[in-house]
Structure formats: C-alpha cells, structure tokens
Amino acid sequence: MSETITAPATQQDDKFSAERISWLHRWHDKLFSFRLTRPEGFRFTPGQFARLGHALPDGGHVWRAYSMVSAPWDDYLEFYSIVVPGGQFTSRLAQQGVGDSVLLERKATGFFTADRLPDGEQLWLLATGTGLAPYLSILLQEDVWQRFEHIVLVHCVREVGELAYREEIAALREHPLHGDAYAHKLQYLPVVTREQVPGCLHERIPALLASGELAAAAGLVIDPEVSRFMICGNPRMVKDTYAQLQQMGCRLARLAAPGQVVLENGW
C-alpha cells in the first residue's frame, strides 16, 4: 500500500468530527479504499463499524455505517467502499480526494466481533463484496490466530476485478505479528460468480457449502463441534448462508446459548 499523507482534522462537534482523507486507492470503477485521520480517543474492536457522514445542502447530514479495515493500533482509519450509482452517501464520497473531509461519529459500534464465537478448530470468514472489510481488521488481531488452527477467508464477488486486497491478504501470512508459526493457518478462497476464473470457485457461498465444494477446497470437514462462522455482506447472502449452515447443524452464537455463527448485514 502507498504511504499515508497525514492531514489534520478541521471541524469538531460533540458527536462527530471532520476528518481528512489522507490516502485513497481505487480498485475498480465501483470499489475504492480510503484512510481518514484518526481522532484521539476513537477506539474500536476489529469487526466493529464507524458512522461516516456528509453535510447536506439543506443543513442536515447523511450518515452511513462503515466497517474498519485497519488495525486498532494504526494511527489512521481505513475503509473499503462500494460506489452505489445515485447512492446518497457514496455518490458524494466518490467525488472526494486526498485532503477532503468526511464526518466521523466519535464512537465505533457493532457486535460483529470474533470474541462472540466460542473457541474451535476452524474459523470460516465468509464475505460478499465489501463484506470483506471487517475481516481485514479481524485478521490483524493476534488472538484470532492463536484461538483457531484453520482460518478460511472466502471472498465472493461477481467479477474477478472486484477481488480487492489480494496482496494484503497474502501478506497477512507473513505478518510480523504472527510470524512463521501461524503462516500455514490462513487459507484464502476467492469466488467469482459471473466469470470462469482459474483458481477461483464459481458458485454462490450457500451452494458451495451445500455441495461440499467449499469444505473440499479448504481440505476441511465442516462440523458444528469444531467449525465457527462469521458471515458478512449482501443481506440475502447472509440469510441464505445462515439457512444453509442451520441445515448443517449450526446455530447463532448468543450470550445465553453459545453457537457457531455470527453475522452482519452489509446494508
């Protein structure tokens, strides 16, 4: 990734601050990543999201949830964004560049965190599209690598050009945080549904689970005793994937009743 150019925040309020875009990377015509300056005191657990906003001409604001991609110790906040044509927030965001400002609510929120899952042998991180974002931060958490023997990151997109962060994911295996001891633990399984791409699976995630193709690709046997799942992305994918996992004997993880699955709808 490129160097961060740090720019100071400009505007402050009780609930939010205006933070500057310090870095921007376009992956695809509808996908880009950007970093914001991080205000002092902004804390989060990997998997949580921030609310980002823009001021509107009528004096109001538009706010949208964005999962953090970066690590809790980075001095910037990185996000990975779709551009929705005509979308109230992203059509504004897509016009901005380094030095422009974005509003950031002071408190991160959300319950899509790995600590909600009981320990197990396998951690499956299932994403469509920008649902990849929280996993990039979660995979920077050392205890996740300690708690699970196998970590399988599955990223499902329509076209191969939407497989963002491939180099960064490969680099996670060599991350100084984990060292060689953990390098073997991570498997990355890209899925492309609307193109045939060598090295990529080609069906939607629920179908790959049902057929056993996903487990076979990872060389693992899915078993509620040892398998744990995080699901994030298209709400229909989240629903269909959870329905498939229920058929395989898995349940939502709740405080009162430990289960195998935590999920987050991507919009």
Ligand SMILES: Cc1cc2nc3c(=O)[nH]c(=O)nc-3n(C[C@H](O)[C@H](O)[C@H](O)COP(=O)(O)OP(=O)(O)OC[C@H]3O[C@@H](n4cnc5c(N)ncnc54)[C@H](O)[C@@H]3O)c2cc1C
């Ligand atoms: C908990 C949570 C975390 C989120 N994290 C991210 C994130 O890290 N990155 C991100 O880009 N978005 C994320 N979103 C979605 C984000 O909040 C906005 O919906 C998105 O920025 C589009 O805003 P918009 O105003 O342009 O369009 P909206 O009016 O919000 O959405 C219009 C339509 O665009 C589609 N859409 C919205 N978001 C997405 C998306 N991410 N991928 C594919 N289609 C989408 C849906 O069909 C939606 O109905 C998250 C949402 C939630 C609830």
Ligand SMILES: NC(=O)c1ccc[n+]([C@@H]2O[C@H](COP(=O)([O-])OP(=O)(O)OC[C@H]3O[C@@H](n4cnc5c(N)ncnc54)[C@H](OP(=O)(O)O)[C@@H]3O)[C@@H](O)[C@H]2O)c1
């Ligand atoms: N990607 C594009 O080229 C494109 C073009 C025009 C508009 N858009 C708009 O951009 C937005 C986001 O597009 P996106 O491509 O990031 O997100 P998306 O439509 O959620 O697709 C991402 C991946 O999720 C899969 N998927 C969709 N529904 C699923 C389900 N019920 N179960 C399992 N998997 C499912 C898709 O498979 P399938 O391929 O089988 O659907 C695809 O591989 C949408 O609002 C869309 O209308 C995108």
